[in-house]
Amino acid sequence: MRRKSRHMALSLAAAVAVGVLMPSTARAVPTAAPGADSVQKGLNALVRTDGVPAALATVRGRNGRARYYTAGVGDLATGAKAPVDGQIRIGSNTKTFTAVVVLQLVGEGRVDLDATVDTYLPGVVRSEGVDGRGITVRQLLQHTSGLPDYEGLLDEASLRYRYFEPRELLDLALGKKPESAPGEKFGYSSTNYVLAGLIVQKVTGRPLAEEIDRRVVRRLGLRHTYFPAAGDRTIREPHPKGYRKDSADGPLRDFTEMDPSAGWAAGQMISTDSDLNRFFTELLVPGRLLPAAQLAQMRTTVPIGDTGAGAGLGILSRPLSCGGVYWGHGGDIPGYETRGGATDDGRAVSIAVTTVPTDYDVTRRLEGVVDTALCR
Numbered sequence: 001m002r003r004k005s006r007h008m009a010l011s012l013a014a015a016v017a018v019g020v021l022m023p024s025t026a027r028a029v030p031t032a033a034p035g036a037d038s039v040q041k042g043l044n045a046l047v048r049t050d051g052v053p054a055a056l057a058t059v060r061g062r063n064g065r066a067r068y069y070t071a072g073v074g075d076l077a078t079g080a081k082a083p084v085d086g087q088i089r090i091g092s093n094t095k096t097f098t099a100v101v102v103l104q105l106v107g108e109g110r111v112d113l114d115a116t117v118d119t120y121l122p123g124v125v126r127s128e129g130v131d132g133r134g135i136t137v138r139q140l141l142q143h144t145s146g147l148p149d150y151e152g153l154l155d156e157a158s159l160r161y162r163y164f165e166p167r168e169l170l171d172l173a174l175g176k177k178p179e180s181a182p183g184e185k186f187g188y189s190s191t192n193y194v195l196a197g198l199i200v201q202k203v204t205g206r207p208l209a210e211e212i213d214r215r216v217v218r219r220l221g222l223r224h225t226y227f228p229a230a231g232d233r234t235i236r237e238p239h240p241k242g243y244r245k246d247s248a249d250g251p252l253r254d255f256t257e258m259d260p261s262a263g264w265a266a267g268q269m270i271s272t273d274s275d276l277n278r279f280f281t282e283l284l285v286p287g288r289l290l291p292a293a294q295l296a297q298m299r300t301t302v303p304i305g306d307t308g309a310g311a312g313l314g315i316l317s318r319p320l321s322c323g324g325v326y327w328g329h330g331g332d333i334p335g336y337e338t339r340g341g342a343t344d345d346g347r348a349v350s351i352a353v354t355t356v357p358t359d360y361d362v363t364r365r366l367e368g369v370v371d372t373a374l375c376r
Contacts (some may be wrong), residue, residue: 010025011295038376042369043071043351052353053252054240055084058273059373060281060348066274074240074354078253083238085272087224088352089260089339091331093226093276094269095193098213099314100283101200103294104215110203113138113297120199127174127202135182137199140192140314142302148176149189151262156334157246160258163230169264186302186311190266196353197265203313209266216289220282225271230240233257243355244337252355267333273340273350280328280342280350283315299327316341318367320353322375332356337363349373 002310043055048297059155061067062303075084105111117125117132117140125132130147139145150173152163173191180187197208204211217225225235234257243252260268271279301310301317310317310325328341337357339352349370357363 003362005337006270011249022186023240024323030063039067040069042365042372043069045074046353046362046366046369050357050359050365052355052357052362053243054354054367055085055351056082056087056240056273056353057349057351057369057373058277060274060277060342060346060358062346064346068274068276072354076241076243082240082327082354085224085274087235087237087239087270087272088237088338088354089242089272089331089333090264090269090276090352091267091333091336092190093329093331093338094263094265094267095190096279096283096314096329097216097269098193098196098208098265099298100289101208101215102137102141102196103290103298103313105200105203106297107291107294111137111199113137113141117199118204121195124170125174125195126354129178130174137196138297138313138370139182140199142311143186143192143313144183144302145189146178146180146182146187147186147189147191147195147357148173148179149191150194151190154262155246159262159334160233160255162262163259164261164264164317166194166198169262173249186304190263193266194264200287202264209228212269217278220278222271222279225269225275225279227269228260230261231259233259234254241352244334244374245355245358248358258334261335263333267331273338273352276338276340276350277342280340281346281348284327284342284344302313320375326370326374337366339363339366341370343374347374 039059045312046052048056053076054074059067068084070082070084074080083087098226108111114136117135135145150169152346153172172183200211212227239257244255254344282288286295298313301312308319315327317327319325326341326343332340338352338353342348351369
């Protein structure tokens with residue numbers, strides 16, 4: 001899910017844990033280490049200057065070894081430190097998991113990227129100016145469908161206890177006029193991924209959560225990653241609490257437990273920084289999750305404005321200050337913001353903060369720490 005508003009949060013005193021070198025497949029146990037490297041300094045600044053309650057990061061090197069970091073406090077009420085590599089809600093990183101399943105079905109000959117949405121969901125996408133007979137599966141995954149986004153129609157504060165069926169989310173979107181004509185330009189819309197999830201369910205005859213678990217999570221051994229069941233508002237394993245503000249100048253409120261169904265195929269999942277690193281690293285290896293042909297399709301991008309970034313099929317490329325690009329996604333959901341990705345040579349980083357800042361400059365600085373981690 002994306003940000004709805006931004007604010008400059010109150011500065012908080014930080015309790016800082018310094019990153020330690022550990023195998024990327026292991027759960028981290030923090031130990032003392034002298035000094036603070038550039039990543040740690042970046043996280044400290046996000047807490048001390050930008051006011052995020054906590055920041056967590058995992059940085060994986062080319063050799064597969066990883067450093068784990070925390071800054072700030074995981075619980076504002078008790079002052080407890082953020083757990084190293086704790087679970088977080090990963091928001092729109094979920095879209096990449098959904099796209100992988102769709103592309104696996106393409107490789108199996110069960111879905112055609114250039115077939116229309118109506119081929120799989122006949123009559124479902126119909127409203128003023130919108131017709132599923134003119135929108136392709138590829139356009140859904142690449143955000144070039146022109147479909148309006150339902151997220152701007154949601155009241156964030158009410159999401160905590162509200163359950164949404166996927167069709168409800170779709171109906172919200174179809175009540176708006178389209179943003180552009182199909183194929184005309186990039187236009188980010190979570191509605192695209194609600195439809196992608198419905199296509200997965202129609203083609204496989206199984207719930208989307210089961211297909212993601214079977215085809216991706218268990219296949220890669222992502223032991224701390226899951227798609228919450230209907231009605232599950234909790235986070236299973238050790239985690240920092242997530243916070244949001246009702247208004248730009250309001251206090252941070254604990255929003256950790258919430259019904260994430262408004263995200264569904266576009267934003268419902270829970271994971272850790274280390275699991276996300278493994279997911280994006282393995283995804284870039286042909287044959288690991290996707291056949292080479294489908295991975296090439298995923299990595300074929302359209303420009304995202306003049307940012308230098310590109311949108312593939314469920315994955316984004318971003319330029320690095322040291323040259324080249326990294327591939328990932330990122331996600332915002334009330335209480336948590338995540339940024340990161342992986343390079344073709346095996347470097348990866350994932351960083352999470354425990355609020356969605358209303359000032360986009362804070363997010364830019366978060367993305368700057370990602371760049372620092374991958375370029376150092």
